[in-house]
Amino acid sequence: MRNVLWAIVLLPLLVLAAIGFRYLIRGTPIRRVHRSGPHGQVGSVADEEFTDVVELLAKVSLRPGNAVTFARCGDETYPRLWEDLRSARRSITLQMYYCKMGAVSDQLAAIIAERARAGVKVLFLLDAFGAQDLTDAYLQRLTDAGVTVRKFRPVQWYAVEKAYNRSHIRVVTVDGLVGWTGGFGLDDKWLGDGRTADQWRDTNVRFTGPAVRDLQATFAAGWAEATGELLAGDLWFAPCPPIEKGVGAQAGVMHAAPTMGSTVAERFLALAMSGARQTLYIANAYFVPDDDFCGLLAEAARRGVDTRILTAGPLTDTMSTLYAGRARYEELLAAGVRVFEYQPTMMHAKTLVVDACFGSAGTMNFDNRSMAFNDETNLVFLDGDLGRQLHRIFLEDLTFAREITLEAFRRRPAMERVKERGARLIARIL
Secondary structure: OOOOOOOOOHHHHHHHHHHHHHHOOOOOOOOOOOOOOOOHOOOOOOOOHHHHHHHHOOOOOHHHHHEEEEEEHHHHHHHHHHHHHHOOOOEEEEEOOOOOOOOHHHHHHHHHHHHHHHHOEEEEEEEEEOOOOOOOHHHHHHHHHHEEEEEEEEOOOOHHHHHHOOOOEEEEEEOEEEEEEEOOEEEEHHHOOOOOOOOEEEEEEEEEHHHHHHHHHHHHHHHHHHOOOOOEEEEEEOOOOOOOOOEEEEEEEEEEEOOOOEEEEHHHHHHHOOOOOEEEEEEEEOOOHHHHHHHHHHHHHHOOOOOEEEEEOOOOOOOHHHHHHHHHHHHHHOOOEEEEEEEOOOOOOOEEEEEOEEEEEEEOOOOOHHHHEEEEEEEEEEEEEHHHHHHHHHHHHOOOEEEHHHHHHHOOOOHHHHHHHHHHOOOHOO
């Protein structure tokens, strides 16, 4: 009888443990893109039909009338960001993942505290994991000035299932008129030019126009989850003026959120890779493609697309991710994909540009965590001027990178292969 009782108690626990383990290592299901276009191929990124498909499947509205500026690294980001925040007259919303004490966080605090005291409504949503190093005194200083501070998905015993799904989002909006997203955080390592040791290389994006409303909607979704308060009205969503056809860049913000099956993030990447006809340039800090994405990259290279990957090199902040990515190099190189590792410092950018006209910049990494588990924000665009800019930025970064050739990579030491195989075993949780 005792054995039966133990079985009754333990069997459900074992089943739950198995289910939980499968949840923690789940991947994304897309293996290929069904080809229904001419010559058996999905339409190119320049085709109107492709835009329709991306809007439907990646849940992003590409509307004209946006003014977009890429900001590389801290030297091009923080001065303009501080200027925008100081200009706020009605509202500021901020959602941040990575935050540490230092000059950057102190500068932000001084600016938004002053704006809050001046009567600007300031909402600050912090990821409870990524911002855990901000002190209680720091947060209290903001609260005392009138800033409303909340934490996103704190670890609680009755909601442990939420701990694995983080908000990797970066949102800054000013008066509902100016938006920022990208890889930056509140930490001094983002200061500098991105070409010097300990000055991280990143790509951020500032924009005005209809896409700011998309970014604010992303913030509103997170704020509602954290507080139970759903934001509405023109204090947060500034009315969008009439837009003349052909004026401004065609762009929108994609909010990629985790689900149990196919995700917005993987659908977007799969379509972008399949729609490439000339060039496919991916810059990503954490490049750990699974079997299916390796197949899509290899397929692009085999059909004649100049396919290049730029990722972090030896100065990465996460060696396990570097080795997990390197475990895929040989099959990609053999298929004709060119791979480069950034050398001067940590490369933290997350950009994609296809045929110098379609692309994105934001927070989404090329790994299973971003594809399946994290909330992410990317500005997606279809615009020749922006495409050519991001194309040039990518090629400039390659001058600071080392190309990995197939012949040289096959001569790597045996211990490097062991590290790669070990890292590949845990690739889904990196």
